[in-house]
Amino acid sequence: MKVQTKHEFPPIQGAEAKIELVDWYIAPAIRKHRSRKAYRNDQLDWILRTKRTKEEVEILHQAKLTGVKCPKVLFVDPASNEIIMEYIQGTLLKDLLEAGSGLFRILGRYGAFLHLAGIIHGDLTTKNVIVTEGDLCLIDFGLSFFSDRVEDRAEDLHLLKQALKSSDSSGNAASRFDSVLEGYGDIAGIESVLAIKRQIGKIELRGRYAQVD
Amino acid sequence: MKFSNLICLGIESTAHTFGAGVSELEDGRDFRIISDEKDVYKAPEGSGIHPREAARHHVEVCSEVISRALENAKTRPNELDFVAYSAGPGLGPCLRVGAVAARSLATYFGRELVAVNHAVGHIELGKFLARLENPLVLLISGGHTAIVANSYDSWRIYGETLDLTLGQLLDQMGRYFGLSSPAGAKIEALASRFNYEDESIPILPYSIKGNDVSYSGLLSAAKEAFVNGKSKESVSFSVQETAFALLTEATERALSFTDKSELLVTGGVAANQRLSEMLNAMCESRGVRLGVIPRQFAGDCGTQIAAAGFLFRDKGYVVNAKDAFVRQSWRIDLVDLEVKRPREKGLIAN
Numbered sequence: 001m002k003v004q005t006k007h008e009f010p011p012i013q014g015a016e017a018k019i020e021l022v023d024w025y026i027a028p029a030i031r032k033h034r035s036r037k038a039y040r041n042d043q044l045d046w047i048l049r050t051k052r053t054k055e056e057v058e059i060l061h062q063a064k065l066t067g068v069k070c071p072k073v074l075f076v077d078p079a080s081n082e083i084i085m086e087y088i089q090g091t092l093l094k095d096l097l098e099a100g101s102g103l104f105r106i107l108g109r110y111g112a113f114l115h116l117a118g119i120i121h122g123d124l125t126t127k128n129v130i131v132t133e134g135d136l137c138l139i140d141f142g143l144s145f146f147s148d149r150v151e152d153r154a155e156d157l158h159l160l161k162q163a164l165k166s167s168d169s170s171g172n173a174a175s176r177f178d179s180v181l182e183g184y185g186d187i188a189g190i191e192s193v194l195a196i197k198r199q200i201g202k203i204e205l206r207g208r209y210a211q212v213d
Numbered sequence: 214m215k216f217s218n219l220i221c222l223g224i225e226s227t228a229h230t231f232g233a234g235v236s237e238l239e240d241g242r243d244f245r246i247i248s249d250e251k252d253v254y255k256a257p258e259g260s261g262i263h264p265r266e267a268a269r270h271h272v273e274v275c276s277e278v279i280s281r282a283l284e285n286a287k288t289r290p291n292e293l294d295f296v297a298y299s300a301g302p303g304l305g306p307c308l309r310v311g312a313v314a315a316r317s318l319a320t321y322f323g324r325e326l327v328a329v330n331h332a333v334g335h336i337e338l339g340k341f342l343a344r345l346e347n348p349l350v351l352l353i354s355g356g357h358t359a360i361v362a363n364s365y366d367s368w369r370i371y372g373e374t375l376d377l378t379l380g381q382l383l384d385q386m387g388r389y390f391g392l393s394s395p396a397g398a399k400i401e402a403l404a405s406r407f408n409y410e411d412e413s414i415p416i417l418p419y420s421i422k423g424n425d426v427s428y429s430g431l432l433s434a435a436k437e438a439f440v441n442g443k444s445k446e447s448v449s450f451s452v453q454e455t456a457f458a459l460l461t462e463a464t465e466r467a468l469s470f471t472d473k474s475e476l477l478v479t480g481g482v483a484a485n486q487r488l489s490e491m492l493n494a495m496c497e498s499r500g501v502r503l504g505v506i507p508r509q510f511a512g513d514c515g516t517q518i519a520a521a522g523f524l525f526r527d528k529g530y531v532v533n534a535k536d537a538f539v540r541q542s543w544r545i546d547l548v549d550l551e552v553k554r555p556r557e558k559g560l561i562a563n
Contacts, residue, residue: 013469013498013499014469015462015465015466015468015469016462016465016466037458037462037494037495038494038495038497038498039458039461039490039491039492039494039495040454040458040461040491041414041454041458043414044416044419044454044455044458045458047416048419122422122423123422123423124423125423125470127470143421143422143423155375155422159422159423159425162370162423162425163423165369166364166369166370166371203375206375206376207373207375
């Protein structure tokens with residue numbers, strides 16, 4: 001039997017759910033619990049929470065089949081809206097300020113794997129990527145959904161582009177996003193990348209007071 | 214010292230409001246509103262703002278509003294230190310009226326002329342009035358629905374609407390009901406009359422993408438529900454509950470992303486009670502200090518331009534009359550607060 005080590009992991013009250021480390025039989029695991037939001041209308045709140053919990057589990061399973069590394073689901077309780085899943089040790093990509101272009105290329109490839117399987121992550125930011133043993137693990141599929149539309153794929157990457165921009169002060173955002181697109185092209189092909197780039201352009205112009213270059 | 218006490222006239226004319234306000238800043242921190250006057254263009258029932266008509270309204274009222282602001286402040290134009298005007302973003306014809314008024318005053322009385330970003334105006338005034346230092350800002354109005362924060366020498370957008378703003382959503386829904394813009398308060402009144410026992414609420418799409426929200430699908434679905442026989446009350450209730458919950462969730466995400474401990478809510482829609490309630494509940498659960506701009510200053514006003522005028526003057530946004538351009542799409546994340554020397558020209562036109 002594996003000797004259990006003590007893990008330091010303070011509970012996180014995320015925007016949508018509470019994430020905490022629990023003991024799950026012999027190994028540590030993550031418990032994700034979507035609690036009631038006091039600000040939200042009860043009926044709406046219940047619909048959203050159960051829908052998201054069920055979809056997250058379904059999508060985690062499908063994502064795994066595409067070869068993308070993500071946490072294994074150990075247990076689901078739809079009645080209390082909680083999921084127990086594998087605990088992944090590592091560093092958030094967000095905190096890895098000097099992360100090289102290689103990691104972003106892998107991220108792009110993983111994005112393409114998901115998209116080709118019809119999965120849109122929905123919250124693809126650097127805080128939802130764990131760097132572990134040189135590989136990446138995607139987490140938080142809480143806003144994920146199934147879609148084959150270019151628009152949804154582009155929105156997924158547009159969000160990543162914005163996240164790179166807003167969390168970066170060293171001016172690496174553009175080159176990092178280029179690495180992501182490069183990786184995406186490795187898997188989905190150059191035509192897909194071009195189509196997505198065009199669509200991202202359109203999305204950006206739709207923004208408030210966008211600049212028309 | 215001459216600069217320890219600055220008096221500014223702010224002129225606002227981005228959309229339906231023509232406003233003028235005199236404010237004072239002592240020692241660079243004690244902000245005081247001396248006067249605030251405005252005249253709001255009223256769109257005909259069931260229609261929105263027509264830029265040309267709004268601009269015509271502004272031309273008609275501008276001299277009176279400005280004189281009232283100066284009279285109430287007991288300030289003569291040559292006692293002002295500078296005149297600030299909103300240079301964008303906004304409706305071109307309306308912006309030009311304010312810019313012309315500011316330019317004329319500044320040139321005639323030999324005062325400094327300062328170009329101000331309207332959105333930063335909402336934020337600066339909010340910061341002064343709610344006494345917050347470095348908050349995450351939820352800017353909600355007819356022109357903006359954005360979650361922004363100051364970072365280094367610029368404003369960064371952490372989340373925003375991908376299509377309609379919250380103000381537009383409410384106005385367009387109102388227009389569909391045959392109400393005139395701005396319709397936020399009327400929608401709120403309709404929603405408060407909704408009774409669970411009378412009918413079920415229509416379920417509307419809940420579209421959140423990371424920290425970004427999308428309202429266009431919600432608007433279409435709400436219109437459809439109304440056409441299919443749901444009452445104005447139930448549709449208004451559901452629109453508010455859904456749209457505000459979306460925004461509260463996006464704001465909570467941005468709070469958790471940025472680790473900020475203060476939240477400022479500013480802009481016209483900040484006057485909505487239900488939204489304040491929801492944000493308050495969210496902030497309480499996270500231990501975040503919430504500051505909501507007082508209702509009276511939530512909408513567009515000259516004071517917001519004056520409040521931001523002090524900042525922009527400090528950052529070198531003093532312009533010559535001939536270079537005092539307006540820019541309809543001056544996004545808040547393009548406002549550069551780094552350069553400290555006065556820039557000669559091409560400042561806003563870039």
